[in-house]
Amino acid sequence: METHTEGTLTLSGSVIAIGAFDGVHKGHQEVIRQTVRRSRMLGVPSLVYTFDPPPRHYFSGAQILTPIEEKVSRIAMLGVDHVVVARFDESYTKRSASSFVTELARLHPLCIHVGNDFQFxxxxxxxxxxxxxHFPVQIIEPVHCPDGKTISSTRIRHLLSQGETQKTLSLLGWQ
Structure with missing residues (x-):
């Protein structure tokens, strides 16, 4: 897998997953696996576009579940061809939506996978x-635990704050 900074990669075709992917938990893993499967089916590279630090950390100081090196390593284990790491800082927060669309256009996405609440x-x-x-978009539905609750980084942070280490490890799925 190749790692890039935002704006430095151009591809003639791709399938992209976009998100913070903090923790690269079971829900994130499903999004990334679907991206890899779709890219292989279409014969183009898979790409994960993520942020460092995660936007929730930048804006509200939320605990970071996986440092960027660990996040990239976990993404690589899922068979992704490329990862773009955007430095999420004050300058990035001032970036227009159209500027982000222009950057994505350089990757020629045949499909983009995002959650239903994706904003940029x-x-x-x-x-x-x-x-x-601008692009074909596939909304990926949330992944749920056997108890019906949605797997999310926010829920994992909450469980960690409650000392629920075993439940946290189960939701992360990297044991």
Missing amino acids: GQNREGNVELLAR
Whole structure:
């Protein structure tokens, strides 16, 4: 797998998963696996576009579940061809949605996988609908535990704060 900074990669075709992917938990793993499967089916590279630090950490100080090196390593284990790591800082928060769309266009996505609540650009001006005006978009539904609760980085942080290490490890799925 090759690692890139934002704006430095151009591809003639790709299938992309976009997200913070903090923890690379079972839900994230499913999104990434679907991306890899789709890319192989279409004969183009798979790509994960992620952020360092995760936006939730930048804006609200949320605990980081996986340092960037660990996150990239876990993504690589899922068979991804490329990962783009965008430095999420004050400058990045001022980036327009159209600028992000322009960067994605350089990757010629045949499909982009995101969650249904995906937002991007300054003040979250971009959303799934805007992305879908420019590219084929596949919304990936949340993954749930056997108890029916959604697996999320927020839930994992909460469980960690409650000392629920075993439940956390189960949701991360990297044991």
